[in-house]
Each structure stands twice: as structure tokens, then as C-alpha cells.
Amino acid sequence: MKKIKFGIAGLGRLGKVHAQNIASKIENAELTAACSIVANELDFARDKLGVKNVYSDYKEMLSKADIDAVAIITTSSEHCWQIAAALDAGKHVFSDKPLGTTIDECRLAEEAVLRHPDLIFFLGFMRRFDPSYTYAMDQIKAGKIGKPYMVKATGIDPEALVQSAIKFSPTSGGIFIDMAIHDIDLMRWFLGSDPIEVYAGGSTFKHPEFKKSNDDETGIAMYKCANGSMGFIHVGRTASYGYHVETEVIGTEGTLRISPVPEKNLCFIYDQYGVRQECVGSFPERFAEAYLLEMENFVNCIQKNKKPDVNVYDGTKSTQIAFATAESYKKNSLISIKY
Template sequence: MFQVGIIGAGRIGKLHAEHIQRTSMARVRSVSDVDIQNLDSWATSLHIPVVTDNYQDLLQDPEIGAVFICSPTSTHSTIIQEAAQAGKHIFCEKPVSFSVETTELALQAVREANVMLQVGFNRRFDHNFKKVRDTVQGGVIGQPQVLRITSRDPEPPSAEYVAKSGGLFMDMMIHDFDMARYVMQSEVVEVYAQGANLIDPKISEMNDIDTAVVLLTFANGAIGIIENSRKAVYGYDQRIEAFGSKGSIATENDRPSTAVISTSDGVMMDKPLYFFLERYAQAYVQEIEDFFRSIQGEFPIVCNGNDGLQAERLARAAKESLVAGRPIKLNHMNVLEAM
């Protein structure tokens, strides 16, 4: 039974804590947050014995074997380095940082300490997307030729969130960059991005975009297309299609039910599940269970530090491409590998 510390008790930190308390593999021993005024009743309801406003208390606790870093992105790299030095295994929400160079420092600390690091790209654990990946890698559709990923939020985030998010490519599309590498098992060698402000003028005021299409070229010669929008009026739109020399595989949105009503007025079905907490509910559970199984040695980390690094590199290249108005080539020589 692993003893776990949660650093950062916002929405995602609380979600992970609740899921951990339901597993048979781990328990949350301590939660830290800069604001603990309203945490006591929540922690008590989950039988979490310690609440503190200093995350160092978790790192210095010899009973804690792993920490979940759910604090703001700007703190991730520092906490990863300190947690590694303290000998803790680490689960860190994405992205590791807003800077590739800063992320590399964190990954170096993980390597030197010989601890495990999993990055929170939860979509790898989604039942639909994993089926696509397994089908492609199993050779069922032959040589992969085209990958298309659609990701659209039901509502745009607040201006305050956008200002701290790192931008659409680093905050939103970074999931899709990771999914592209996961499905194709090939590095991206060129990125070409187009973007616009078509939804919320406040996002433009934050020097960001709300609509984007990115063209990827993989090392294996395949082509990828990623489309993002900050607003789809019908709900959370999450789809993937992979096309190859022997066929294709595609996934549709998860819905509250699969019922289809057909009448003289038309054909109707439920809208997609509204947001990520519903759509990826099981994926969040699966990713933490697989993290603990990896610590036990059952299999390697499914989404390691290098995966986080590569997604960040693609996000940075997309932003560079948007600004420059041209494709950006990526060199994968001498890339830091992480445990």
C-alpha cells in the first residue's frame, strides 16, 4: 500500500486524491496547498490525515513514497527536482514546464535520482484512443499514412486562465501532440501551424488564439492533422482517425447513451459528454493505477518524462511556426531521454 502526497489541491489535485482513495494500491497520507482554509472538511471526508501549506513537509516525510504534483505549471520543475532528490516517485500534471530547457533540468534530476516520473497525459489511457493506438501498432491498417485528431472544448476558458496557461498549443493542443506520437510511434520532424481568433476577443487580448490547425510530418513519412477549437456549441468533441495502406480506424465521441431516435422529423442522438471530467473519467483512474503498477515493476511508465518533453517541443515549434508563418523542422538528435 503506497503512501502518497498530493501537492496542489485544486480541481485536478482533488480529483486524483479521490481516485487514489478508491484504489486498492495506495492511500493519500498528506495534501499540501498554499490555501488550506477550506481543505479540512474535504480531507476529513476522504480520510486524509495531514493537510499542510508547505509541500516540503511531504518531501521530508519518510512514509511517503510518491508525490502527485498538481500545482501551477510554473512550480513543476522545481518540485520535480526536489522530489527526485528526496527519493520520491513522481506523477506530474502536464506540462512539466513552459520551457524545454527547464524541463530538461527536471528530467536530469529524475535520471540522477533513479526515480520514476509519469506525466499526466491522461488521454493515453482512454479506451477509445488506446484502441486506435493498439490497432495501428498491430499493423491492422497497414502502413500508417494519415492521422487526424479533432479536439474542441465546449466553452472557452476565462481570460485569467488563458493568461497563465502558456497558450493554446502548450495548454490544449499539447494533449494532441502527445497523442500523435503515442498512436504513430514516430517522432514529428516538421510542424506547420495556422491559427486565428474567431471565438472570444478576450483571448486575443491575451496574445493567444482560440482556433488552430497544425500539420505534422512524421519521421516515418506519415502526415498528421490536428484541429483545435476553444468552443463547440454541442459539447466536448474528441475524435481520432488513422488511415493506412490496408484500411482505417476511427473513434467517435462518447455520449451519455448510444440510443438513436429515428422519426419523420429526423435522426437524433445524445450530444457528446460535456467536458473532460466526464469524457475521461475512467482514463484518470487508469493512469494512476498504471503509475502504481509501474512503480511495482509490472511494466514501464506509459507516459514518461521524455514524452512530456517531446510534446512541449512540438508545442513550442507550433507557436514558432504560427509567428513565422512557415513550417518548422525539428531535430531529434541528442534529445535527453528520461526514466
């Protein structure tokens, strides 16, 4: 089967993960071009991955590179115009989340996808491809926990990275837009319904620097969905023990818990502190397999001309929900979510 030739835009921490996967870990894909505005990222593509065609201009890569598909792993505010430009250039598109940073941006991407029904667009909600989350969804579909009616999700970044979060806070859009998008997507996915109301709040006890950006180090949000089901999301930036992502799905006949202990591996340590497990330290480490599996799925969709299960509208709705959550947080009031 013909290999899919990729160009990648953005080679930061996550971009490097995707670039390495495309270059060496996916049988039917090859990385033939790379684009970045950061010189040492292009050096990485050239020297570490053997990519000969590197560009500092995205549009130049689209017009000159011999590619079938583009992986967009750039700054969130750049996603939507880059999606539209790639589709209009006849390329299949994989884009990292979020779809956009405004609803107008999301509509731009929607219109581009509609203009090109023959091309594949894939949005990188990678947790749907994590084996544990996939297994949980299979259990739900099989009726093992009855009707799911509540999702409780926790996502807390490590204290070790808090200074970068503080630095990014003034332009992040706030804790919910910055951190909750994956949990929002999982809530919609597991419950099979969109939230119609949200109430959100936040607090800061350790790093008052967040308050200077009108932000917080911890946030919680409660949702009521159209079918009567409920969601509860807890996001934060100060886990002292590592990177903590946990999801609980409660149904009428049982409960599923994914990663109740964010263990690094299955090794237990017996020492002067007792019996313990080390925790996973970052999102690239925790979801390494999911990032590979989602890109493999994208390649498979292209080769089989099959539309992905996650689409551009999932991206728009998650963005709408995140903005409504941020509005509730700022106004300290219950907000109705409009689509």
C-alpha cells in the first residue's frame, strides 16, 4: 500500500513526538517535510530525523513540498487558518487540539472541511485512542455498567512545571480553556450527550502569580447534559507527585475508573518510605501510545478513504463548552451553553 508522505508544522515538545512517530514508527507513513519558525527545531528535523525539505514558511511548505498530508502541531491560535490552507492545497490534515481559540476560528475550519469532502480531517483528541479509555468505551457499549449518567474527570499538571504554566498564564485563555478541553471531550464521548449548563469556580493557595493574570491554579466545573447526565471536571497545576489524569464513569449498574493511581509502570518500590509506586511525570509520557495510535488511525483513514470518528464539529463543541466554562468562572454564575 502506498506510503503517505507527511509534512509537519510545529516541532515543539509534542511536535517532536509526532514527528518521530511519523518518521520511524508508522509503517505506511514517511516524514518528507517539516516547518517551524524556530531554527533549532528545523535542525532537529534535518539532523535527527533525516528530513531534507525544511521550511520556515508554512505556505511555502504547502506549495513546494511533495506531501499528501499535513500534521499541524503549532500554537493553538494558528490551527484553523493552517487547517483551511492545507485542505485548500489538497492535503489531508491532522490537527492537534484545540480546534481553535475562538468560535469564529472554528467556523473557518468547519467551512474548509465542508469544501473538501474528499479529504480527511482528523482532530487530535488522543485520549480516545489510549488503550485504557478505548477499553472503557468498549465496556460502556457492551452495557457492562448500564446507562452512564456521570463522569468525574481530574487533570492536574505537575508542580515541577508550574513556572512554565505561570509564564504562559497571561495568554493561555485561563485554566479551563488551557487545561479542560480533553476532559470535556471525554465527558461528551462517554455520556453521549452535550452539556447545556455549567457552573465553574477556581482557587489559588500556593502560587499567587496566577492571580496577576486573573487566573487560578485550580479549577472545578459542574455540568448538566441534555439527556440529564452530569459531569464534574477538576483541573489544576500543582500535583506534587507527578502528572495526574484520572477519569471515572458512573452508570446505573456499575462504575469504571481509568488511572485512579497515575502510576509510571507496574513496579512497586519497597524502601524506608514503605511500599509505593512512582507516578508518571508528563503528558507525553502518559499518552505516548495514544499519540502513536491516533496517528496510525489517521493514516488508515486516508488509505481507506474512511472518515474519522472524531471530527471538526467535536472540536467546535469542545471549544464552545470550554468558553462557557470560562465565562461561568469569571461571572461566578450558572451559564447556559449555546451551540
